[in-house]
Amino acid sequence: MAGQATAQRGKHGFAMPRVPKILIYIVGFVPAVVLFYLGVNDQLGADPMRYLEQSLGLWALRFLIATLAITPLRQILNINLLRYRRAIGLLCFYYAALHLLTYVVLDQGFDFEAIWTDIVKRPYITIGMATFIVLTPLAVTSNNAAIRRLGGQVWARIHRLVYIAAIGAALHFLLVVKSWPPEPMVYAAIVASLLGYRFVRSLVKRSMPKRRAA
Amino acid sequence: AAPLTFEKSPLSATDEKLTSLEDVTHYNNYYEFGVDKTAPAAHAHTLKTSPWTVKVDGLVAKPGEFAIDDLVKTSTLEERIYRMRCVEGWSMVIPWIGFPLADLIKRVEPQGSAKYVAFETVYRPPEMVGQQSAFPVLDWPYVEGLRLDEAMHPLAILAVGLYGEALPNQNGAPIRLVVPWKYGFKGIKSITRISFVEKQPETSWSRQAPDEYGFYANVNPNVDHPRWSQKTERRIGEGGLFVKRRPTLPFNGYADQVAQLYSGMDLRKFY
Numbered sequence: 001m002a003g004q005a006t007a008q009r010g011k012h013g014f015a016m017p018r019v020p021k022i023l024i025y026i027v028g029f030v031p032a033v034v035l036f037y038l039g040v041n042d043q044l045g046a047d048p049m050r051y052l053e054q055s056l057g058l059w060a061l062r063f064l065i066a067t068l069a070i071t072p073l074r075q076i077l078n079i080n081l082l083r084y085r086r087a088i089g090l091l092c093f094y095y096a097a098l099h100l101l102t103y104v105v106l107d108q109g110f111d112f113e114a115i116w117t118d119i120v121k122r123p124y125i126t127i128g129m130a131t132f133i134v135l136t137p138l139a140v141t142s143n144n145a146a147i148r149r150l151g152g153q154v155w156a157r158i159h160r161l162v163y164i165a166a167i168g169a170a171l172h173f174l175l176v177v178k179s180w181p182p183e184p185m186v187y188a189a190i191v192a193s194l195l196g197y198r199f200v201r202s203l204v205k206r207s208m209p210k211r212r213a214a
Numbered sequence: 215a216a217p218l219t220f221e222k223s224p225l226s227a228t229d230e231k232l233t234s235l236e237d238v239t240h241y242n243n244y245y246e247f248g249v250d251k252t253a254p255a256a257h258a259h260t261l262k263t264s265p266w267t268v269k270v271d272g273l274v275a276k277p278g279e280f281a282i283d284d285l286v287k288t289s290t291l292e293e294r295i296y297r298m299r300c301v302e303g304w305s306m307v308i309p310w311i312g313f314p315l316a317d318l319i320k321r322v323e324p325q326g327s328a329k330y331v332a333f334e335t336v337y338r339p340p341e342m343v344g345q346q347s348a349f350p351v352l353d354w355p356y357v358e359g360l361r362l363d364e365a366m367h368p369l370a371i372l373a374v375g376l377y378g379e380a381l382p383n384q385n386g387a388p389i390r391l392v393v394p395w396k397y398g399f400k401g402i403k404s405i406t407r408i409s410f411v412e413k414q415p416e417t418s419w420s421r422q423a424p425d426e427y428g429f430y431a432n433v434n435p436n437v438d439h440p441r442w443s444q445k446t447e448r449r450i451g452e453g454g455l456f457v458k459r460r461p462t463l464p465f466n467g468y469a470d471q472v473a474q475l476y477s478g479m480d481l482r483k484f485y
Contacts, residue, residue: 042454045252046241047304049448049455109458114443122442175441178302179351179422181249 024087031059032098049106056099061169061187063092068166068194075201086142089162093139096132124175131168134161163198166191215379218291220311225369226295227467233306235377237451242384243300244403245351246335246342253344254384261341261404263388272332272410275323282388286374289313293378294371296394298401299433299466305447310392311375316366324362324410331365332415333358333391334407352418358391358402359415359429361475369394369471372405395468397431428485432476433466437485 035055038044044051067089073079108115118125138159140146147155170191173184244254266282291311299305319331337355339345345354364370373392374381381387386403393400399419409415419427426440435445446459465472476484 039455044455046237046450047251047448049457050304052455106455107459111459114446118443121438124441177249178419179245179249180349181351182347182349183249 018083021084021087024084025091028063028087028091029094032056032095049102053099053102053107056095056102057173060092060095060099061173063088063095064162064166064169065187065190065194067092067162068191072194072197090139090142093135093142096135100128100132124172127168127175128172131165131172134165134168138162138165163195166195215375215382217379218286218311218375220291220293220375220378223292223294226293226309227297227307228295230295230297230307231452232295232309233449233451238306238308238376239382239384241306241450243302243398244344244384244386246344246354246356246404247384248344249351255382257343258383258387260343261336261338261383261387263383263404266388266406268389268405269407270318270322270409271407273325273328273412274410275325277322280318282374285318285372285389289317291374292371294369294373294392294394296369296392297466298392298394298398299447299462301397301399301427301431301439301444303442303444303447304450305462306450309377310371310373311378312371312373312392314368315370315372315391316368318372318408319362319366322410327412328410329362330411330414331360331362332407332409332411333360333402333405334409335402336404336406352422355406356402356418357415358400358417360393360400361414362410364393364475367472367475369468395432395465395472397433399427400431430476430481430484432481432485433462434464434481434485435462436464437482 035044035052039048039052042048067085070081070085070088073081104110104115108118119129120126138161141150141155141158150158170184170188174188177184240255241251242254243251244258247254247257264282267279268282268285269279271277291313293309293311295307295309297305298308315331335354335356336342337345339354344351360370370391370393373386373390374388376382376385381390386401386405389405390403391401391405400417414429417427417429419431420429433444438444444462447462448457448459450457452458463469
């Protein structure tokens with residue numbers, strides 16, 4: 001599935017109006033620019049650091065969900081957005097990096113002892129850090145040269161790590177809140193259904209005679 | 215809100231810079247109005263706080279219903295500037311107006327068998343949007359409790375105002391508990407009932423997650439929340455985006471006054 005990233009555009013699905021990929025990045029960075037602008041002008045509410053930290057994390061999760069939605073959209077609704085998936089996936093990584101940077105710089109003030117304690121003692125931080133580490137090789141290999149060098153199959157196998165990252169991100173959000181408020185549960189449910197869809201589909205495929213997925 | 219007449223109290227933490235009225239009234243945890251910090255300011259206006267009575271019952275010689283106006287009229291109101299430390303790791307400095315909880319307790323004359331005080335928040339789903347959900351975040355109504363000697367401590371107050379005026383709804387109008395050496399969630403809001411009981415009462419957060427929130431909930435940098443550290447805190451409104459964490463103090467800096475209440479107790483066990 002993932003290996004088709006560069007190939008077959010327009011083969012499946014009806015022709016979506018094509019927009020330049022750079023536009024995805026420009027629009028994608030709007031939330032970050034707005035957040036930093038409001039932050040610098042002290043318009044992020046009573047607890048601006050926390051608001052910035054949480055919003056950047058939330059956008060990372062949203063972009064992660066968007067990349068996971070591209071395959072089902074194509075398979076179920078015949079909408080092909082494959083050519084934008086790399087940009088959206090990279091946006092997820094950039095937001096995750098900004099989220100992490102906010103935590104390290106603004107939240108903890110480079111107190112690496114406190115950060116290390118957080119990583120080893122707090123499951124939500126452990127999971128958050130692990131998720132970022134899992135995302136890193138995906139970001140690094142999100143270019144044509146990497147696909148050529150690794151070969152489509154290896155590349156696709158690496159990029160299946162996105163499923164682990166999605167589970168990690170959803171858990172990270174669930175573990176940081178008190179009680180069970182709706183918002184993190186809704187995000188966890190979306191991640192669960194996007195992964196569940198793939199799981200069910202692979203079961204169905206396996207039970208069908210031969211014909212392997214391209 | 216209506217201005218109140220009050221005296222300044224020597225029990226105030228006067229060396230601290232006050233958190234702005236805007237932040238005190240627009241950054242609240244009051245789950246009956248939603249889980250976002252800004253939700254209470256947006257939704258709490260629907261709660262009708264007048265008329266209001268507080269029922270006092272249980273193991274007391276003089277149980278009764280106290281109209282809030284009478285309580286305010288018959289009490290000497292004081293301004294108490296207290297630090298408020300939320301269990302989530304942020305803090306404020308708030309100029310409360312109120313009277314010692316002990317004053318009310320003495321009026322109703324607890325019996326010898328009364329060992330704890332149980333508090334209850336109003337339950338009115340039509341007026342409190344957070345109580346309407348099919349998947350409640352907490353078991354309504356919100357309940358809290360104190361040991362009787364904690365409740366009698368001069369620092370424990372019933373607040374009816376802040377910044378010189380009657381409490382805004384989002385801060386727990388018309389009457390709420392303030393116990394400055396404990397995490398903020400102990401400060402139950404919009405109180406309708408106070409009961410004197412023999413056994414340790416249930417409290418909402420320890421019912422929700424007993425391994426995370428105990429009955430005592432004393433501010434303690436050495437006992438972490440299972441999911442996050444309690445060693446430091448961020449003071450709201452102090453430096454905007456670049457607010458530096460400050461160390462959290464045992465009993466929120468009120469150890470000299472209250473630590474003796476817990477002498478001999480293992481604070482890890484009784485968290």
